[in-house]
Amino acid sequence: MTARPPLRVLFFDVFGTCVQQRPPVADELWKAANEALESNASINDEVRAKATEMTYEKWFEFGGEWNGIEHTVVREQIAKTGTVDWRAVDQYRQDALRTLLARHGLLLLREDPTTSEVHIEPGSLFDAAQFKHLATIWHRLPPWPDTCRGLDLLNKKFSTVTLSNAYNDLMKGLVAHSSIPFTQVYTSDLFHSYKPNPKVYLGAAEKMGVKPEECALVAAHLGDLKGAKACGFHAIYVERPLEEKTPALREENIPDLVIKEDEEGFVALARRLGIQAE
Structure with missing residues (x-):
């Protein structure tokens, strides 16, 4: 079996995953x-x-x-x-x-x-x-306590990109409001569609110049991760309080990697991906 290429881009759901609601x-x-x-x-x-x-x-x-x-x-x-x-x-x-x-x-x-x-x-x-x-x-929703620190760490090894069902001006304003250090801001309106439509995931990978298998979606929603995984993305589940909308999907073993709610969110994710906090 051919080994998967290393991850290059981490795409992030935003509402609930990166910012609190x-x-x-x-x-x-x-x-x-x-x-x-x-x-x-x-x-x-x-x-x-x-x-x-x-x-x-x-x-x-x-x-x-x-x-x-x-x-x-x-x-x-x-x-x-x-x-x-x-x-x-x-x-x-x-x-x-x-x-x-x-x-x-x-x-x-x-x-x-x-x-x-x-x-x-x-x-x-x-x-x-x-x-x-x-x-x-x-x-103007605030980030989770681990969001900015975790992204600073993840940026050492990956491109970090929003991929939200929103419009781009809103997302740019929200990211600027809370100084969230993403390297790129993408939203579903750029691809004239909405998640979990494959056009969003595949369009985002193409826009970044990478293959789907070089990408992961980081999300607190299993339905979003299911859509991304069907397109060849890695699926990284970061549990957030009260954010899972379809708990029945837990039976489908969708995520490739799970960060539990009692772990330190994106900081824990950075550690799991080989980046140590200084």
């Missing part, structure tokens, strides 16, 4: 709600009562539901059209946040009958500016 979203929602309750005396009494009942744990659940709605909308778009406009995901997230806040009685909404635009009414927990800022949480 659930805790930062809950933290920002919780902080914004409390600041609004303290500073805005014009909040409707009923809205104020409902907002006061929102514990941190409830905001944590709220954030998970918000993310879930966005994924559902994306899947529906893909099912209908075979693709998705990743720039429109920002609008999907904004619409989902508005819907959820209204459902919890925290936003008072009015639809303009002439334009069908939805406006936030006075008395809501958040005004329009606060709402729009919250809706862009996903542009």
Whole structure:
């Protein structure tokens, strides 16, 4: 049997794998709600009562539901059209946040009958500016504690490249926001497709000038790794808390390498790939 060539490029899923999602979203929602309750005396009494009942744990659940709605909308778009406009995901997230806040009685909404635009009414927990800022949480998510240090180590031996279902400007902004030291930033919109479509994995390898067998995908999601492995990539699973969306795939033994949740993430990955921390 012919030996596989050595790895040259590590591609990385980003949301959940490289940057945290659930805790930062809950933290920002919780902080914004409390600041609004303290500073805005014009909040409707009923809205104020409902907002006061929102514990941190409830905001944590709220954030998970918000993310879930966005994924559902994306899947529906893909099912209908075979693709998705990743720039429109920002609008999907904004619409989902508005819907959820209204459902919890925290936003008072009015639809303009002439334009069908939805406006936030006075008395809501958040005004329009606060709402729009919250809706862009996903542009400023923080890295996991091991992300930047681990990538610094991995960069000694490999090219490290994002490969995310997002659009390139968003990803470049997110990487710059947290100073994450990737050597290249790729996103699925560059390949006019979405993961797990082979066009994304194979297009990324071709763009880097390497063969698929010289690449690995690093991800906290087995479905993503399954798609990459089917294209000839190595599959490296880095477990992250609450990030696995399809736990049933654990029965398929997809990963070639597993970094457990209680290990040190990308730093542990660097060690497993022969790079020692100084």
